[in-house]
Amino acid sequence: MINLETTEEFDKSLLPEIIELGHFNGNWSKYEEYLYKIFLRDFVYSKPLFLAKQVQYRRNPEIEGKIQTFFHITSVNTSSAKDPNDREPDLRRCERIEWIRVMIDHYYYNTGCCKYIKVWPEEWKNYVRWHLLLPEVRFLIVIEERETYNLLITSFYLEREHQLRKKLKKFEKYEKQKTPF
Secondary structure, eight states, X not given: OOOOOOSSOOOGGGSOOOOOGGGXXXXXXXXXXXXXXXXXXXXXXXXXXXTTEXXXXXXXXXXXXXXXXXXXXXXXXXXXXXXXXXXXXXXXXXXXXXXXXXXXXXXXXXXXXXXXXXXXEEEETTEEEEEEEEGGGTEEEEEEEOSSSEEEEEEEEOOSHHHHHHHHHHHHHHHHHSOOO
């Protein structure tokens, strides 16, 4: 049985404030530029570490001069779209863009919210994709392990209860399969 209750409560102040479109008076262009600056700061100008390797990003195809991974972490999954310009912004993802670096850093450096992050691998094609889930705030990050680096694939807010339960079941299955040292 999945239990979100813990004996110690998660401190949401460990995460940056949500950045709402309303803070920009509904001006999408200004909002997107602000979010892109955060992405550049957190993943281009400096690199987080995960499993002792840098977290990189997919650059191409760039859209209007913006790196591809930026659209994966701020847009609805439209992987079936033939044109990368067909991506639809996801405000829940946009609002939480600063959470990605913070969660990766906290997990890697074993501080703050780390003990609350559920981490498990899943095979995908010829790679292993690591899932970092913070259930208390319903936020998931996916990082693909490569030989010499890691690749930030996406992140998103789990809006529906069944989505969260499904991810927690995957984590629990992984935990049961791990061999104790």
